[in-house]
Amino acid sequence: MGLNRLEQVLERDADALRLDDELLDLFFKEPLTIAGAHFRTLRNHGTDSRPRFQPTLLDQVLHDFVGGIGMDLEVGRERAYGWKGLPGLKFPTDEGFDGREHDLVEDRLAGLQREAQECHRRTVTQTRCPAQPSRPVGLERDVQLTVEDRELVWRRLQGGRCTLDNLRWDLALGNMGSMSLSRAVVWFKRDLRVHDHAPLAAAVGFQDALALYVFEPEWLQSPECDASHVEFALGCLRELRASLADRGLPLLVRVGSAVAVLAQLHIEFSFTQLLSHEETGPGWSYTRDLEVGRWCAAQEIRWREFPQNGVIRRLRSRSGWSAAWKARMDEPVIPLSRGFRAATTSAQPALPTLGDLGLRPHAKTLQAAGEHAAQRTLANFLSERGAHYRRALGSPLAAATACSRLSPHLAFGTISLRTVHQASVAAIDEAASRQLAYSLRGFAGRLRWHCHFMQKLEDQPTIEFQNFARVYDELRADDFDEERFAAWCAGRTGYPMVDACMRSLLATGWLNFRMRAMLVSFASYHLWLHWRRPGLFLARQFLDFEPGIHWSQMQMQSGTTGINTLRMYSPTKQARDQDPEGLFIRRWLPELARVPRTHLAEPWRMSLTMQREAGCMIGAHYPAPIVDEKSALRSAKERLYGVRQSPEARAEADAIQARHGSRRSGLPPSGKGRSAVRKRKTTRKPEESAAPEAQGDLFA
Numbered sequence: 001m002g003l004n005r006l007e008q009v010l011e012r013d014a015d016a017l018r019l020d021d022e023l024l025d026l027f028f029k030e031p032l033t034i035a036g037a038h039f040r041t042l043r044n045h046g047t048d049s050r051p052r053f054q055p056t057l058l059d060q061v062l063h064d065f066v067g068g069i070g071m072d073l074e075v076g077r078e079r080a081y082g083w084k085g086l087p088g089l090k091f092p093t094d095e096g097f098d099g100r101e102h103d104l105v106e107d108r109l110a111g112l113q114r115e116a117q118e119c120h121r122r123t124v125t126q127t128r129c130p131a132q133p134s135r136p137v138g139l140e141r142d143v144q145l146t147v148e149d150r151e152l153v154w155r156r157l158q159g160g161r162c163t164l165d166n167l168r169w170d171l172a173l174g175n176m177g178s179m180s181l182s183r184a185v186v187w188f189k190r191d192l193r194v195h196d197h198a199p200l201a202a203a204v205g206f207q208d209a210l211a212l213y214v215f216e217p218e219w220l221q222s223p224e225c226d227a228s229h230v231e232f233a234l235g236c237l238r239e240l241r242a243s244l245a246d247r248g249l250p251l252l253v254r255v256g257s258a259v260a261v262l263a264q265l266h267i268e269f270s271f272t273q274l275l276s277h278e279e280t281g282p283g284w285s286y287t288r289d290l291e292v293g294r295w296c297a298a299q300e301i302r303w304r305e306f307p308q309n310g311v312i313r314r315l316r317s318r319s320g321w322s323a324a325w326k327a328r329m330d331e332p333v334i335p336l337s338r339g340f341r342a343a344t345t346s347a348q349p350a351l352p353t354l355g356d357l358g359l360r361p362h363a364k365t366l367q368a369a370g371e372h373a374a375q376r377t378l379a380n381f382l383s384e385r386g387a388h389y390r391r392a393l394g395s396p397l398a399a400a401t402a403c404s405r406l407s408p409h410l411a412f413g414t415i416s417l418r419t420v421h422q423a424s425v426a427a428i429d430e431a432a433s434r435q436l437a438y439s440l441r442g443f444a445g446r447l448r449w450h451c452h453f454m455q456k457l458e459d460q461p462t463i464e465f466q467n468f469a470r471v472y473d474e475l476r477a478d479d480f481d482e483e484r485f486a487a488w489c490a491g492r493t494g495y496p497m498v499d500a501c502m503r504s505l506l507a508t509g510w511l512n513f514r515m516r517a518m519l520v521s522f523a524s525y526h527l528w529l530h531w532r533r534p535g536l537f538l539a540r541q542f543l544d545f546e547p548g549i550h551w552s553q554m555q556m557q558s559g560t561t562g563i564n565t566l567r568m569y570s571p572t573k574q575a576r577d578q579d580p581e582g583l584f585i586r587r588w589l590p591e592l593a594r595v596p597r598t599h600l601a602e603p604w605r606m607s608l609t610m611q612r613e614a615g616c617m618i619g620a621h622y623p624a625p626i627v628d629e630k631s632a633l634r635s636a637k638e639r640l641y642g643v644r645q646s647p648e649a650r651a652e653a654d655a656i657q658a659r660h661g662s663r664r665s666g667l668p669p670s671g672k673g674r675s676a677v678r679k680r681k682t683t684r685k686p687e688e689s690a691a692p693e694a695q696g697d698l699f700a
């Protein structure tokens, strides 16, 4: 009965399945039976990319066994598959085998186990047993499911990382039996935390494990990297190292190209598995991943990459994406891993300094780094700050406290998106006020945008360098104005809202969404600059630089996606709407401190007398506007709409929409009380629903 049940489950596409209790029970009680079922399934359904297991372990053992005692193979099979409640290799004699049969089987299995262990000692990663090249090593290993191994498996299962498919595959490759003999390296990248960390959970079961972080010159020298990013990473690593040491896992921090560091580490600590999260990074990291993949293959090291957000690798179609995102976000968070068996001492050399890494100090005041700071930030946002989220979103001043400020933590992975999602859903359900619940729902939706944009880069890495819609390639091709660019970077364009935003960003590394969009719109439309260099400049300034979101947004706010509405922000209108008292502008532009509130959006309109009285002479203390807003915008519109209305542009837009555009998700909003929200939504003021932050049509 157990076998039928197992086979049924094994036959199904089990990717998303978790082992239920009954199955677990069977697994621990009847490992060989499961192995038999498992191998048979693989044999029957093996694909070209997966090895076929023929003959199965059980058949092989039985063959020897029944041959030895002259029993019919089919009868032996029947009896073998009928074994019940056999822990490991102990066959009770009262189940149909006599003492002699039992001893023979024991002998044979013990022999196989010795052979496998010897083979494993000689070559841990070989897929063929050297003694008998025709036989996959995994078969022998599977017979060594010791009590200890079972405990390890338990821990993996409790860690929530073992789907039936994992289990099936690990059984096939003999990982269960060999787990206690192999060594793992957990490679930390943009996932600097111990909670909800799949690679860490997977490392618990290995004989030895090490954690590794690499400061790669490719990153440090990339045009997107800033010393502030590295300092934040160092802060996270400091805390991470202590948290890992508490759990018995040393964190090695090395400097060098990933392959070189891994190769050196392999000499020092011959690891058999590399465990990491998937990364949707810039071009250099994509190239590095390919190199690491090749190196692992050459060394016969198994590199296991785990997803860490809603981005789906090798996605075929955007249809159904939202549901897949939600399914990932609703998976249980992975409990904290403990009890590592470390390969070396936890005491490690001090972390490098910025200077050691060849970087100069920066002048930013940064958010607190590390996992604790991330958890605190999330908690105080969900309980208090978030109440004003929707209302305050557009204002650079109010948003600084009313937005979650989780973006650097999500970018460096000090908290998982799933943790944030699940905490938000819980907070919505338990919110003390309707306003808080309503605001948090808006926030929860943005977590989906996070992955929606990253998915674009995952699916099309070229968007970091090239227009989504290539019909726009000729626009802004050869007319990059260096002076305008320099003024924009320095916050000296003569438009106070643009300049205040830029200077605030240079000082803090953060800006709210609307003001980011305005900065880019100003660079792309008013100043007619191609998005790539402003994008690199902003990438360095944003502490939360997340390539997939960043490059998609850069192109969206520059009008080159081909599918989004063109949004051209007026910096004077934004100043009046979002900073009516002029508090933000005065804070960041001290030269305008005494300019009357009525003239803060357009100080160049002050008379000379007013300028004198305000102690701010335009052109001397503060620049005159770098371009005329109206004529600059008119010219930008003419050029863009000229291309946008062409048949080629329309055809290309259709293709882009099909590949990257959002679909109606059909998902309800997060949390309870949805009908009340819907009702309220319909009564929202028109200017609110038209706010660009809404972007509802784009991000189903």
Ligand SMILES: Cc1cc2nc3c(=O)[nH]c(=O)nc-3n(C[C@H](O)[C@H](O)[C@H](O)COP(=O)(O)OP(=O)(O)OC[C@H]3O[C@@H](n4cnc5c(N)ncnc54)[C@H](O)[C@@H]3O)c2cc1C
Pocket (backbone or CB within 6 Å): 403, 404, 405, 406, 407, 408, 410, 411, 443, 446, 447, 449, 450, 451, 453, 511, 512, 513, 514, 516, 517, 520, 542, 544, 545, 546, 547, 549, 550, 553, 554, 557
């Ligand atoms: C030109 C431009 C570049 C941007 N570059 C980045 C970037 O490099 N990294 C980054 O995290 N965000 C980027 N954003 C999106 C957005 O501005 C930031 O996510 C947000 O301001 C971060 O602050 P918060 O965490 O307090 O956001 P909240 O409003 O509290 O939102 C919570 C989280 O939701 C996600 N989110 C919110 N808004 C968006 C959005 N419009 N698109 C995608 N995800 C969103 C982010 O992960 C954010 O941390 C960019 C926006 C623009 C216009």
